[in-house]
Amino acid sequence: MRSTKVDEQTLYQATAGWLKSAVDILKGAGVEVIAPVETDPGVVELAAINSSEEIVLGYANVRLPLKRLFFPITEVLLEFENQPDGDIQMESEPLASPKSEVVVLGARPCGVAALEALDKVFHWDYDDVRYSARREQTTLISFACTKPDPQCFCTSVGGSPHGTEQSDVLVYLADDGQALMQVCSDKGARFIEQLKDVVKPAPAGTKSPAPPEVKAKFDPEKIKTWLDENFENDFWTDVSLKCLGCGACSYLCPTCHCFDIVDEANWQSGQRRRNWDCCSHPMFTKHASGHNPRPDQASRCRQRIMHKFKYFPERFEQIACVGCGRCVRACCVGQNLVSILTDIETKANGGNNSDAE
Amino acid sequence: MSANSTLTESLQRAASELLSDLNVAVVIGYGRDGESPFSHPEFVRKPEDVERLVFDDRCFGNLAVYLSKDAIRRMGKIGIVVKGCDLRAVNVLLREHVVKRENIVLIGVPCTGQGDPLPHKCSVCEQRNPQGCDIVVGDPVEQPQINAEQKYSDAANIDAKSIEERWEFWSGQLSKCIRCYACRNVCPLCYCKRCIIEKTIPQWIETSAHLRGNIAWNVARAFHLTGRCVGCGECERACPMDIPLSAINQKMAQLMDEWFDFHSGLSSDEKAPFTTFSLDDSDTGIL
Amino acid sequence: MEGTTPMPNESSTNQARTLIPLDYVASKMKIVSITDETVDTKTFRLEFCDPQQGEQFEFHAGQFGLYSVFGAGEATFCIASSPTEKGYIECSVKRTGKVTNELHQCNEGDIIGFRGPYGNWFPIEQMQGKNLLFIAGGIGLAPLNSLIRNCLDLREKFEDISILYGARSVADLVYKERLENWEQMNDVQTLYTVDPGGETPEWKGEVGFVPTVLEKMKPKSENTIVVLCGPPIMIKFAMLSLLELGFSPESAYTTLENRMKCGVGKCGRCNVGNQYVCKDGPVFRCSDLKVLPEEF
Numbered sequence: 001m002r003s004t005k006v007d008e009q010t011l012y013q014a015t016a017g018w019l020k021s022a023v024d025i026l027k028g029a030g031v032e033v034i035a036p037v038e039t040d041p042g043v044v045e046l047a048a049i050n051s052s053e054e055i056v057l058g059y060a061n062v063r064l065p066l067k068r069l070f071f072p073i074t075e076v077l078l079e080f081e082n083q084p085d086g087d088i089q090m091e092s093e094p095l096a097s098p099k100s101e102v103v104v105l106g107a108r109p110c111g112v113a114a115l116e117a118l119d120k121v122f123h124w125d126y127d128d129v130r131y132s133a134r135r136e137q138t139t140l141i142s143f144a145c146t147k148p149d150p151q152c153f154c155t156s157v158g159g160s161p162h163g164t165e166q167s168d169v170l171v172y173l174a175d176d177g178q179a180l181m182q183v184c185s186d187k188g189a190r191f192i193e194q195l196k197d198v199v200k201p202a203p204a205g206t207k208s209p210a211p212p213e214v215k216a217k218f219d220p221e222k223i224k225t226w227l228d229e230n231f232e233n234d235f236w237t238d239v240s241l242k243c244l245g246c247g248a249c250s251y252l253c254p255t256c257h258c259f260d261i262v263d264e265a266n267w268q269s270g271q272r273r274r275n276w277d278c279c280s281h282p283m284f285t286k287h288a289s290g291h292n293p294r295p296d297q298a299s300r301c302r303q304r305i306m307h308k309f310k311y312f313p314e315r316f317e318q319i320a321c322v323g324c325g326r327c328v329r330a331c332c333v334g335q336n337l338v339s340i341l342t343d344i345e346t347k348a349n350g351g352n353n354s355d356a357e
Numbered sequence: 358m359s360a361n362s363t364l365t366e367s368l369q370r371a372a373s374e375l376l377s378d379l380n381v382a383v384v385i386g387y388g389r390d391g392e393s394p395f396s397h398p399e400f401v402r403k404p405e406d407v408e409r410l411v412f413d414d415r416c417f418g419n420l421a422v423y424l425s426k427d428a429i430r431r432m433g434k435i436g437i438v439v440k441g442c443d444l445r446a447v448n449v450l451l452r453e454h455v456v457k458r459e460n461i462v463l464i465g466v467p468c469t470g471q472g473d474p475l476p477h478k479c480s481v482c483e484q485r486n487p488q489g490c491d492i493v494v495g496d497p498v499e500q501p502q503i504n505a506e507q508k509y510s511d512a513a514n515i516d517a518k519s520i521e522e523r524w525e526f527w528s529g530q531l532s533k534c535i536r537c538y539a540c541r542n543v544c545p546l547c548y549c550k551r552c553i554i555e556k557t558i559p560q561w562i563e564t565s566a567h568l569r570g571n572i573a574w575n576v577a578r579a580f581h582l583t584g585r586c587v588g589c590g591e592c593e594r595a596c597p598m599d600i601p602l603s604a605i606n607q608k609m610a611q612l613m614d615e616w617f618d619f620h621s622g623l624s625s626d627e628k629a630p631f632t633t634f635s636l637d638d639s640d641t642g643i644l
Numbered sequence: 645m646e647g648t649t650p651m652p653n654e655s656s657t658n659q660a661r662t663l664i665p666l667d668y669v670a671s672k673m674k675i676v677s678i679t680d681e682t683v684d685t686k687t688f689r690l691e692f693c694d695p696q697q698g699e700q701f702e703f704h705a706g707q708f709g710l711y712s713v714f715g716a717g718e719a720t721f722c723i724a725s726s727p728t729e730k731g732y733i734e735c736s737v738k739r740t741g742k743v744t745n746e747l748h749q750c751n752e753g754d755i756i757g758f759r760g761p762y763g764n765w766f767p768i769e770q771m772q773g774k775n776l777l778f779i780a781g782g783i784g785l786a787p788l789n790s791l792i793r794n795c796l797d798l799r800e801k802f803e804d805i806s807i808l809y810g811a812r813s814v815a816d817l818v819y820k821e822r823l824e825n826w827e828q829m830n831d832v833q834t835l836y837t838v839d840p841g842g843e844t845p846e847w848k849g850e851v852g853f854v855p856t857v858l859e860k861m862k863p864k865s866e867n868t869i870v871v872l873c874g875p876p877i878m879i880k881f882a883m884l885s886l887l888e889l890g891f892s893p894e895s896a897y898t899t900l901e902n903r904m905k906c907g908v909g910k911c912g913r914c915n916v917g918n919q920y921v922c923k924d925g926p927v928f929r930c931s932d933l934k935v936l937p938e939e940f
Contacts, residue, residue, distance in 0.1 A: 040599045043599060063597070063598070064535070064598075073535050073536075073566045074565040074566045074567055077667070077668045077669070078668070078669055078670075080714045080715070082714075086753060086754070086755065087672075087693075087755060088672060088714050088755045090669070090670070090672065090714070090757075092667055092669045095667075121909070121910050121912075122910060123663060124908070124909050124910065124923070125663065125664065125908065125909070125923070126663070126664050126665075126666040126908040126909075126910070127663045127664065127665050127666060128666055128910060129665050129666060129667050130667065150392075231917075231937045237428070240428075241398075241400050241428065241429070242397065242398040242399075242400065242423075244422060244539075244542040244543055245542055246537060246538060246539035246541075246542035246543060246595065247537040247538055247539065247542070248537050248539040248595065248597045250537075251535050251537040251597065252597055257910065257911075257912060258911055258912035258913065259905065259906070259910070259911045259912075260564065260905055260911070261668065261717070261718055261905045261906065261911070262560075262563075262564055262565065262717055263712070263713075263714065263715050263716055263717040263718075264560075264563050264565060265714070265715035265716075266715075270714065270715045272668070272670075272712075272714075272717075272718075273565050274668070275536070275564060275565050275566065276535065276536075276566070277905075277911070277913075278537070279912065279913075281538070282555075283551075283555050284903075284913060285902070285903050285913060286903065287901075287902075287903055288719075288740035288741030288744065288903075289740055293902065293916070293939045293940050294939065296427070296428060297426075297428065298428070299939070303939075306917075307912070307915070310918065311915065311917065311918035314918045315918055330539075330597045332417070332418065332539065332543055332591070332594055332595040333397050333398050333418055333543075334393045334395060334396070334397025334398070335397075336390075336392065336393065338392075339390065339392065557741065557742040558741070558742045558745065560742070
């Protein structure tokens, strides 16, 4: 499942116009190409393209996280139909086929690194075959960040604007259309091989550019020590006062993976679907009996932070956050995860801050 | 473009007095920390903390949304900073008996608009000087005359399209909906303890983010807000997918204007068309 | 693939499972019989429509499945029959919400779906050679039912077996026929009770809350494993009584329930702290429960 790391020192040089050649070659080979496209004014999303003309560059990050290519917002699991004899005809939705290849150009390192967390959950004892099939058929070509947003904090959670985690190739774009490429896996090597006319090994001594600075803002290990001891603390009430429990942060989060399974049907036939869901929604944990283990916004805000920075690391040895900053940008009441975490770190260090967020 | 310092000072003083006299348990206003590009809801419970309050041109949120939250109502009497649009929402909450007038202290602030460029809702605002507040901080500002054409221009632009174009437009926009329900949660008037989307017997509206489910959700929400929505535009601002939600609500408001000469939220004892019965009604179908 | 957890739950032998492909596709089950247990609880006996699936199906007492009515959705119930009973599985369903309502409207012969078995199970191996005390309240008898039937089918492996079961009233007792069978067995001690006010003139059992009757029973704690299942308040007070009688939380087990959707630890819904009820449970040792946050 995981791409194996090949010689990470292997750098390739791509000529100007490589992007157009890549798209043409891939489309010619029947590969689906997903690349950054402007879908709303000033908004860039990863979408299927037909020609390289549609691609936009120079964006900070895409609006929806990469996870949706592997874990869609809504997907059909199976379809069922009542038969006249009382039987039910059931058909499972076909899985993505590895033969229908997909290449994603222009994913950001944080979105790709998030897949490491998702892989752990979707392969925990049970292999989520839909997720796995899509992962297998997809090659991830990341574009290194040149201008991180002020809200980015990848370096605080072990990431980097030039991170290669889970990437197949990391591309450093130059302003003149050329690019430097770093192969990170067998799939990446195959991608480079397909582009051999426009991508050649870089001259000896070529160095990849230094990443732009993203100052680390907090220490997750320190934070965990406070989380370990403070399940009950007024802090959670204070921090959740302005939270409206809307779910925008979770839906845009590259590592959030909570989902719902629902049936949608009429008298005759229907579908069973898997949909994104959010632990901030009040009904998320509500039992049919009416009992709700997380009855207020405070317990739900606590769950979100505990899950990402304590429970997930305890079960999977990884923080369920890549520092992309979408939660900060999306929150319409100005809730800032970084501020909350730095507040916690201050407390962990024995300091005191005001009881505000 | 920066915080209006005299206004902020008056606001802080008013809040401090309210809290010191033990008149209110909490003042809900706006605050700003160094990093944030806009001012966000702030809850001040002690007089010494009023310095956290500001009022500037980045005070986007509609604070009335907190008046229906149990965690805040439990605190006691609430002082709330309201711009004109926020006050309209409070009026609807009052007429729908969600809040009791004696449990809130309204701190009105005159507002010439939030954000730069000014969003449409601010450029057509007719409530720049909030009326009926317990305290008003700051001097009144000029109130330009607004006509219906300006008010409903977003809806008119879409109405000008052919029906096929309109369908294409809305299908495209609503396909983007990811069903995060930020629009609902940020709306002061979406206070149902159990929203229609959460009802399962039967499941009135499908929860999956396919086009038919998205249309059903957004249309149902618009219908449930018809005659109630005050046009504060928070739904559109909260939507992470840049869907022009205000246009839908604006259209419903235009119809309420044309059919019933009704504008929601102008006073707390207005008679709303859908919740008022009169023997003079043109349609007496229910009799 | 289990990560390190601060509370290793070695009570249930969760052997490292190899990666099992999962597509969330339910197996089709035919309802072969429906028993009305109480006014709002029914027991369904189900057979796999595909005989091969039926033959290959194995589970352990304590595990659960996701049962579905096609068109209404999935819901989680334990498997109430014993793994020693071949050819069918049973579940007991209380009518509470959408799926359970639809299930209650099903008839014999209807087809429903089943996904499972999921979760951990009662440590039946560690219980061998010991006295067993089963304490259940209301519909909490359902998960215990599987374990009791399992143990009774292997009777010689255990020492004394006692069953203390109570419900709000006589009408609320479930598995009434089984209760009678167990009472008839001379190598099983049974004590049934109803809450004060819940008795009928014909009722011959005890009258009193389960924890009170437990104290009257004075079970001995040496070499005894206790398994409790029922409303949280019953468990809380029963545990207090057990502690006074000399039992330790390390030798007591219970089951937790939480809202579930996937049943396999992926949908992020059922966690209590860092423990997932669907993966680290539903069977928990009572001593481990004390370390969990109050979130269930």
